[in-house]
Amino acid sequence: MTTVRARTDYPLVAHLLRRAGFGGTSDDLRDLASLDYETAVDGLIDAVDTTSLPDDLIRRYHIDQSDLRTRPSAGSYWVGRMVTTDAPFIEKVALFWHRVFATAQTKLIQGKVMSTQIEMFREYGLGSFRDILVQLSKNPAMILFLDNQDNHRDAINENYGREILELFSMGVGNYTEEDVKECARAFTGWTVANTDYMALKMRNNTMRPYGYIAWQFKYDESDHDDGEKTFLGKTGNFNGEDVIDIICEQPATAAFVARHMYHYFVADELPVPQWPHFPPKDPEAIRVMTDAYFESGYSIKAMLRALFLSDSFKSEAARYARIKSPMELVVGTIRLAGGYQRPGTDVYQATAASGFMGQDLLAPPSVEGWMGGSDWISTGTMVQRVNFASGIVGDIGRPGIRKLVDEIKASAGRDATAEALVDSCLELLGRLDVSDDTRSGLVNFATDAESSEPASRSESDQDHLITSILQLIVATREFQLV
């Protein structure tokens, strides 16, 4: 092992990796800690994916991940990306937008259009918020999810016009009912090609006769209301992009997006419907991000960079302040275990496991997405979380676990006491901080589990002891936090 002088303290780097990614291995931590914190942040947020399995390999062995028709197929494809990428921040941000711009395959039926939306989040998710809103408004999955194909020049359907204001940009209290109608008028004619047949196949839930046809955005000028509109105090013959320009200029938009970011990356906030009635938990964090929003021309990456460099994010109080979402738990555990060099079936099991824990990928429960926070934890979901994670870390056949166990053995030493073994496990499991009570319980377990003196213990006994400790650690309260 090469010893590298740490320039950033390990707990802070571990915190950053958990929030901007899915946690890290001891190698990841060491690499990042060798950098000053600002460089480490830039390295994470500027990373480009170079390690995801190529589509041709995935599609050869999983043909269902080529047409991506079903939710297990489309969800597993995404989990595969999250597990194998060396740019996890991009996937974490895609998950963020999936939660904010909640669109569900349960209505859309075909998974491919959901995958296309997620790909759009990968491509635009860290760019200008204006570009994101334009792409979102042209996104076929969003159009059919919020019925904009039924929004006509002579008969508006205000569903999308309302949600882009209420849920996607400004929040309740910052616009009028008249603004909603004018917004909807601006988006008339924003539909998909072959509207009738595509909408009918969705409604009838049928892949017959020849599978689904991927939807494509179509601007139908003949169905667009080009008349004068007054929106948020401005008047003109606005089209959808003009309305988005006005939305992006609003301080309320910056604050709304920033509060979502705080909720996802720093600490659990109140549910969104309560935001108009209660101030943000940390106004200073919101101010840092809204300043970055306007200074950068609405850049999402600039907002998040400012957040990660802020005292709010770096503070001790922010660490382990959130409950891991099921996807964070599932992906983080699998990344730790490694072994995804070629397409396998594990991604299907992982996708299903997340659903059992309460997060069905590509199927948020409502347009408000998942509430998160304590909603993630119930007796049933806790059992699922523990069973899944302990099943993974207890499998020493997985290359990442084998390596982890060897590192723990090397770190703790051959004659390690129960205390030393537990501390090594916590250290190498992503620098997990636990309470004194938790540590004491782990040490008691390790002491009781030792069947013989360290010196006379066989290698396989030692392996078994360490994986048993790891299994108990992933069942702790602290492992459920991020």
Add this chain to the structure above:
Amino acid sequence: MNYIDTVGFGADIGGRGFHLPVDISVRSDGRVFVINRSPMHRRGIRIGICDVTHGWYGEFGSDGAGDGQFTGPTAITHGPDDRVYVADEELNRITVYSPDGEFESKWGEVGSAPGQIDGPSALKFTPEGDLLVVDHRNNRIQKMSPEGKYISSWGTGGSGEGEFNLPWGLDLDSAGNVYVADWRNDRIQRFSPDGEFIDMFGAHGDGEDQFNRPSDVAVDDGGFIHVADWVNQRVQVFDAEWHFQVSLRGQATVSPWAQEYLEANADELDARSRFNPYIEVDTDVPHEVSARVEAYFWDPIAVEIDPDGRLIVADSLRHRLQIYQRARK
């Protein structure tokens, strides 16, 4: 090549039609056996039997590891006696059925020693009655007896002559020469009946003499070579000297089975009457173009020539076969 017809219909839980067909084989009487690999719809995994004039003759096999079952079926071929041989890349075995699909036997052992297999992806009989197996994760072709006894093999991993990178389909010409779709090397390699390297053709790309992950090859009696250019979403045709002939993009029509379905669902028939199948797409990525234009091939995965010289293309993500025939001169 003239487009003739489309056979098929999306049937993901069994019954008349296909779901994610991955390989086809034509029995001596012209009946077409189609492997349906339906990973997330396990009831859809089976072998269907049809003909090119829309006859349907039932199905056999199912998901599982028992006798006559499969979990990862990749390839099917008929022996000289019309027995059916099916390869499974997950169970690493070959299952033998009677000409009508009754289970008879199975063989295969995973590994890399001679006679062992790791990911069988294509099967074809030689004129002498030996079975060629594309042993794709071992990057080699193995010649076996129909009962699974090892005879010989050639190939290793690499990109040089006679080397492979995850090969997929294969075929033989009338002289017994062997053509292998060297999938991740983006080329077709030609070998003598004994496995001696003859030549190779293709490079990565989307030009006329290029491929992007060719998945299968079929050679007709005239020596014309048909390549399923999988990622490029097309079938390319060459003469025996590799001169480019034509590129097919697919032009499926509504099959009688599909028409029956539409007529039984009046709302869909009505909406489809206003459906423009050839929209102007906003992407140039072939896979995405195919996802938007129903008539095009979407992952054309296998090609086969029937006894009457027709080209049958397994259009996997559209759950159908597209049929072509060489124009008479």
